Amino acid sequence: QVQLVESGGGLVQAGGSLRLSCAASGRTFRTYAMGWFRQAPGKEREFVAAISAGGSRTSYTDSVKGRFTISRDNANNTVYLQMNSVKPEDKAVYYCAADQYGLRSMTSHDYEYWGQGTQVTVSS
Numbered sequence: 001q002v003q004l005v006e007s008g009g010g011l012v013q014a015g016g017s018l019r020l021s022c023a024a025s026g027r028t029f030r031t032y033a034m035g036w037f038r039q040a041p042g043k044e045r046e047f048v049a050a051i052s053a054g055g056s057r058t059s060y061t062d063s064v065k066g067r068f069t070i071s072r073d074n075a076n077n078t079v080y081l082q083m084n085s086v087k088p089e090d091k092a093v094y095y096c097a098a099d100q101y102g103l104r105s106m107t108s109h110d111y112e113y114w115g116q117g118t119q120v121t122v123s124s
Contacts, residue, residue, distance in 0.1 A: 001026060001113070002024050002025060002026045002028065002029060002032060002098045002100075002113045003024065003025040003026065003113070004022055004023070004024050004096050004097070004098060004113055004114060004115035005022065005023045005024075005115055005116070006020060006021065006022045006094065006095065006096050006115040006116065006117060006118040007020070007021050007022075007023070007118060008020040008021045008118060009093075009094060009118030009119045009120045010119075010120070010121070011121045011122075011123060012083075012086050012120065012121070012122055012123070013086075013122070013123050013124075014086060014087060014088055014122055014123065014124045015085060015086065016086050017082070017083060017084045017085075017086065018083045018086060018120060019080060019081070019082050019083065020036070020080065020081040020083065020094055020096075020118060020120075021078055021079075021080055022034070022036075022078065022079045022080070022081075022096030022115055023077060023078050024077045024078065024079070024098065025077065026077070028100070029074065029077040029098075030053060030054075030074040030077075031053050031100070031102065032053055032098040032099055032100055032102065032113075033050060033051065033052055033053055033098075033099040033101075033102045033103055033104040033105075034050065034051050034070075034072060034079040034096060034097070034098055034099070035047065035048075035049065035050040035051075035096070035097045035098075035099065035104070035105070035106075035111055036048040036049045036050070036070060036079075036081045036094060036095070036096055036097075037094070037095045037096075037097060037108055037111075038090075038092035038093065038094045038095070038120075039092055039093050039095070039117075040089075040091060040092040040093075043092075045095070045108055046061065047061050047106040047107070047108070048060070048061055048064055048068065048081070048094070049061070049064065049068055049069075049070035049081060050070065050104045050105065050106065051070045051071065051072055051079065051104065052102065052104050053102050054074075055071065055072045055074065057104060058070050059104060059106065061106070063089070064083075064090075067083065067084050067085045067086075067087075068081060068082065068083050068084070069081070069082040069084075070082075079096055081094065081096075083120070086120075086122050087122065088122045088124045089122075090120060090122055091120060091121055091122045092119075092120060093117040093118065093119050093120075094117060094118050094119075094120055095114055095115055095116075095117045096114075096115045097111035097113060097114050097115070098111060098112065098113040098114075099111045099112065100112055100113075
């Protein structure tokens with residue numbers, strides 16, 4: 001089992017940068033694919049980015065390609081989301097999630113473990 005704790009959210013100006021972190025417990029972190037999702041008020045949770053267990057493969061939703069980067073440090077059980085050129089539409093609660101089957105899926109149902117979320121607010 002994996003426990004996930006996100007951090008790094010906060011207020012950022014449009015065009016600025018923010019780095020989210022997700023610390024995971026458990027010895028099996030390095031075998032899990034990891035994902036970031038977000039949920040804006042009144043909207044459904046949506047996929048943002050995912051990374052394979054070894055970190056060599058990544059995927060992104062179109063709206064963040066070229067601006068966000070997902071990475072992981074398996075030695076320290078942490079996954080990151082570097083957010084650059086942030087836009088007002090990026091405002092949401094961001095969640096990290098772990099998939100024990102390593103699917104690197106864009107579907108939230110494929111992830112078994114979730115963090116509590118961290119709020120990102122963008123000022124224009």
